[in-house]
Amino acid sequence: MSGDFSSLRSDIPQLTREVHGRRLVYLDSAATSLTPRSVIEAMDQYYERHHSNVHRAVYLTAEEATAAFEGARADIASFISAPGGAEEVVFTHGTTESFNLIAHGWGARHLGPDSAIVLTEMEHHANLVPWFQLRERLGFEIRFLTVTDDFRLDLSNLDELLHGASLISFTGISNVLGTVNPVAEIAKRAHAVGVRVVVDGAQLVAHHPVDVEALGIDAICFGAHKMMGPTGIGAVWAKRDMWAEMDPFMGGGAMIADVSLDGYVPAPDNRRFEAGTPPIAEAVGFAAAIRYLRGWDMAALQAHEDTLTAEALRRLADVAPGRLRIIGPPTLDQRAGVISLDLDGVHPHDIAQVLDQHGVCVRPGHHCAKPLMKRFGLSATVRVSFGPYNTSSDIDVLIDALTAADAMFR
Amino acid sequence: MDGLDDLYKDIILDHYRSPRNRGELPVPPAMSAEGFNPLCGDQVTVYVTLDGDTISDIKITGTGCSISQASSSLMSAAVKGKTTSFAYDRLAVFKRLMTIDDTPGEPVNVRELGEMAALQGVVQFPARIKCAILAWNTLDQVLSTHASPQ
Numbered sequence: 294m295s296g297d298f299s300s301l302r303s304d305i306p307q308l309t310r311e312v313h314g315r316r317l318v319y320l321d322s323a324a325t326s327l328t329p330r331s332v333i334e335a336m337d338q339y340y341e342r343h344h345s346n347v348h349r350a351v352y353l354t355a356e357e358a359t360a361a362f363e364g365a366r367a368d369i370a371s372f373i374s375a376p377g378g379a380e381e382v383v384f385t386h387g388t389t390e391s392f393n394l395i396a397h398g399w400g401a402r403h404l405g406p407d408s409a410i411v412l413t414e415m416e417h418h419a420n421l422v423p424w425f426q427l428r429e430r431l432g433f434e435i436r437f438l439t440v441t442d443d444f445r446l447d448l449s450n451l452d453e454l455l456h457g458a459s460l461i462s463f464t465g466i467s468n469v470l471g472t473v474n475p476v477a478e479i480a481k482r483a484h485a486v487g488v489r490v491v492v493d494g495a496q497l498v499a500h501h502p503v504d505v506e507a508l509g510i511d512a513i514c515f516g517a518h519k520m521m522g523p524t525g526i527g528a529v530w531a532k533r534d535m536w537a538e539m540d541p542f543m544g545g546g547a548m549i550a551d552v553s554l555d556g557y558v559p560a561p562d563n564r565r566f567e568a569g570t571p572p573i574a575e576a577v578g579f580a581a582a583i584r585y586l587r588g589w590d591m592a593a594l595q596a597h598e599d600t601l602t603a604e605a606l607r608r609l610a611d612v613a614p615g616r617l618r619i620i621g622p623p624t625l626d627q628r629a630g631v632i633s634l635d636l637d638g639v640h641p642h643d644i645a646q647v648l649d650q651h652g653v654c655v656r657p658g659h660h661c662a663k664p665l666m667k668r669f670g671l672s673a674t675v676r677v678s679f680g681p682y683n684t685s686s687d688i689d690v691l692i693d694a695l696t697a698a699d700a701m702f703r
Numbered sequence: 704m705d706g707l708d709d710l711y712k713d714i715i716l717d718h719y720r721s722p723r724n725r726g727e728l729p730v731p732p733a734m735s736a737e738g739f740n741p742l743c744g745d746q747v748t749v750y751v752t753l754d755g756d757t758i759s760d761i762k763i764t765g766t767g768c769s770i771s772q773a774s775s776s777l778m779s780a781a782v783k784g785k786t787t788s789f790a791y792d793r794l795a796v797f798k799r800l801m802t803i804d805d806t807p808g809e810p811v812n813v814r815e816l817g818e819m820a821a822l823q824g825v826v827q828f829p830a831r832i833k834c835a836i837l838a839w840n841t842l843d844q845v846l847s848t849h850a851s852p853q
Contacts, residue, residue: 642770
């Protein structure tokens with residue numbers, strides 16, 4: 294563990310507000326992260342000085358806007374060590390659209406009645422539903438890696454599932470269990486049999502240093518708002534040769550080389566995947582978020598969140614002993630700061646309601662992972678998740694509030 | 704924590720911990736319907752036996768938060784032994800209490816709701832209104848199926 298992160302809190306304006314007369318204790322970063330002042334100011338600055346549509350214009354502010362927008366793309370590429378640089382990064386409106394782009398852009402060309410893909414039982418609906426929609430049209434097979442009783446992907450039949458499949462898509466970090474999946478190992482075994490590898494990086498890119506080349510993957514989907522950036526923008530990184538296998542998923546302005554009344558010719562480069570005016574201010578904010586995270590150093594931020602996670606896991610064991618169950622790995626071994634809880638006899642919505650009155654923001658529900666909930670016989674959990682701005686005193690408040698909730702309903 | 708005390712009144716916690724009319728009835732002769740809150744996973748099944756126009760028996764099973772389960776229990780106690788038109792009247796009043804029906808009219812007479820009035824505090828927590836109304840909508844479903852046999 295390195296560094297003193299207490300000064301980081303003063304960078305987050307929202308942390309100065311009170312809710313229900315209490316200090317705001319934000320423990321919902323897996324849903325969305327709080328925004329540093331520098332990100333807000335970067336977007337304000339864009340709208341106050343540089344706002345113009347990007348590309349094709351010849352006046353100064355449009356050139357500035359274009360430079361900022363394309364600069365953001367380069368910053369994202371560098372943040373995940375994209376070997377091919379900015380050209381391998383395509384903007385989307387978020388992780389969900391990123392998966393839709395891959396499913397429809399790549400899947401529609403490569404999948405059919407005789408093909409198969411591999412997903413897992415622990416996926417977010419964003420990495421399930423687009424494939425289900427495509428399957429309705431194309432009739433390919435979807436195979437699933439299951440989850441073991443100790444909350445890990447069961448890789449015992451991975452080679453069998455990969456056999457004859459053309460793509461595997463799975464999450465780097467479970468948004469429910471906190472499980473950190475062995476991305477590099479799965480990628481290696483998939484590539485050994487010629488299977489494309491797509492990773493849900495929504496949590497992974499936000500909380501761990503990511504080097505896509507070292508992971509050996511073909512594509513990764515992520516969104517800015519889970520990594521201290523704004524809502525409304527995300528990205529897909531894919532290897533150059535994977536982009537070459539993809540068709541545009543949305544049509545419109547900006548994505549074309551030529552249009553006549555006979556038809557259109559898509560742009561030769563990755564602009565063909567970005568139809569319409571992009572979220573420019575959000576791209577500027579995305580880049581500011583990356584600068585912010587880099588300023589603190591991703592490895593140091595991960596170490597800080599790991600320390601908090603270990604402390605929380607340790608202290609939660611003393612709350613309602615025998616009745617509070619952690620739905621996820623019990624120790625820091627291959628796990629991140631997303632902690633799902635099940636308190637026997639008390640519904641997650643009631644717990645979250647009581648926690649709210651203590652100023653504690655957590656999320657009750659299925660976390661857009663209903664098949665995973667079903668796997669563990671649950672309809673909902675209470676999810677606590679950490680960001681760089683959390684501290685040990687946030688855990689104090691959480692423990693007190695959980696104890697109060699338990700006393701109220703027991 | 705005034706707001707929280709308004710939401711989780713003793714009557715509600717009592718009905719949550721010791722739900723009334725819990726269980727199933729054989730279908731037929733009883734009728735049943737199942738209600739879901741897809742967003743939070745709450746589920747109730749309402750069983751009703753009618754004797755003419757009277758709800759001679761009602762049983763409820765389900766899982767969910769204290770509000771949805773207590774509301775089910777309170778509802779069952781409120782309509783058991785009463786006529787279907789009484790139940791519809793209570794449903795209408797309850798919807799107005801929950802501000803789901805905000806057409807102008809007489810203000811809700813909270814007194815006539817009896818223990819059900821304990822759910823009044825729910826309106827301060829808009830996310831929970833759907834929890835409180837689930838059992839009532841499911842009862843509505845049971846009764847309307849009966850009213851228009853297939």
